[in-house]
Amino acid sequence: MPEQLDGPRPHHIYVLAFDGVRLLDVAAPLEVFATAARYTGGGYTVRVCSPDGQDVRTSTGLRIAADLPAADVGGADTLVVPGHAELVTFAERPDLVELVAQLASGAGRVAAVCTGAFALAAAGLLRGRRATTHWEHAAKLARLHPETTVTADAIYVQDGPVLTSAGVTAGIDVCLALVEQDHGPDTARRVARDLVVFLQRPGGQSQFSAASRTPATSHPVLRPLLDAIAADPAADHRLATLAGRAAVSPRHLTRLFTRQLGTTPAAYVESLRLESARMLLERGASVTDAAERSGLGSDETLRRAFARHLGTTPSAYAARFRTTRVEMHPPPGAATA
Known part of the structure; x- marks a missing residue:
């Protein structure tokens, strides 16, 4: 070559x-x-x-x-x-x-x-x-x-x-x-x-794709959990909480996630929270607000998630995906309202 x-x-x-x-x-x-x-x-x-x-x-x-x-x-x-x-x-x-x-x-x-x-x-x-x-x-x-x-x-x-x-x-x-x-x-x-x-x-x-690309499942144990996570990503979705909600052991729930979705409960929850944070940033939310409302918690946690999954920072993502409008600057000497 x-x-x-x-x-x-x-x-x-x-x-x-x-x-x-x-x-x-x-x-x-x-x-x-x-x-x-x-x-x-x-x-x-x-x-x-x-x-x-x-x-x-x-x-x-x-x-x-x-x-x-x-x-x-x-x-x-x-x-x-x-x-x-x-x-x-x-x-x-x-x-x-x-x-x-x-x-x-x-x-x-x-x-x-x-x-x-x-x-x-x-x-x-x-x-x-x-x-x-x-x-x-x-x-x-x-x-x-x-x-x-x-x-x-x-x-x-x-x-x-x-x-x-x-x-x-x-x-x-x-x-x-x-x-x-x-x-x-x-x-x-x-x-x-x-x-x-x-x-x-x-x-x-990944920054150009839908973050939640997990295949849908109709499994009677998982489906209600997945719907609940999607409805409120910021809620308490720790493994023990999810297992208690599904009336199964944490170990069995982890096996179900792995077998049906190819991922772990924690990784799945993080992917939904990351998706939520992305949508919030695109709508104009601050990094801090997006971190809190998505359930990721802190600015630093959000930055680490963006770096790990998207290879960019939340602020850079927001600047690139929030709008396609070009900021207009008045010519020198022009009157401003």
Whole structure:
């Protein structure tokens, strides 16, 4: 895999497009590498290929034109495999998986965006490697491909010449990482500034997902407890209290949580309290207020929970997720009310 480009030869990028592909999964890599090409004097050529060279209809309904059929791709330095709006597509399209395998065999490195990781895994490219994908599908990727170590919270993962990334906009992150490898951090920073994005965004992808992703259960002992915890996360939900409420021993309750939900009572309660704190912060609550009302207690406990689960701080989270409005400043000398 090339670490640094030498000489005037451009680095050839090919993005595979197919019917139903997520538009931003294609557009983000094109934008990053096209912008980098301007700053490097033509350091990249970026082309879109499709299975038959014909136009494809994206997930939004917008059609995009292919530059060439996949069979004509040669000398790919980097192959980018986007995701599909419907995850079942890769399972139902063995021809598409085979095409990915063929293209990857002639590429210096391969990068998947979002659920494109499923195509790489089906093609055998993730066997024995670490990988990630959209948080909503990470557990399924791990279940279908146990030979792959799935890191669910990562924005992107690189293992040798194979890179995988989280959902949709993470295609920008992984492509910026490739630009940095090829041309150094200064060029990558210029591209990031041009696109008005983080060069390395803070935190992992858990901060963009629903924190409570525990599967629902209709178990007669657990269901009432889970409903009570969700209704009032700040109440007393210590193990002994929960066990007494369910009329079972703490040991038996712990076994039920582990067997039915794959977690412990304490971890489950913390996840619900963290979700509650996030919602409070998004609505404008202070860190102290969010900690108290969610049941996490103190500012420090809330900070530790955010650092452990989300890789960021409560104040940083609140600033980033509370609003999309830009603060307006009056021009110098303007009258104020």
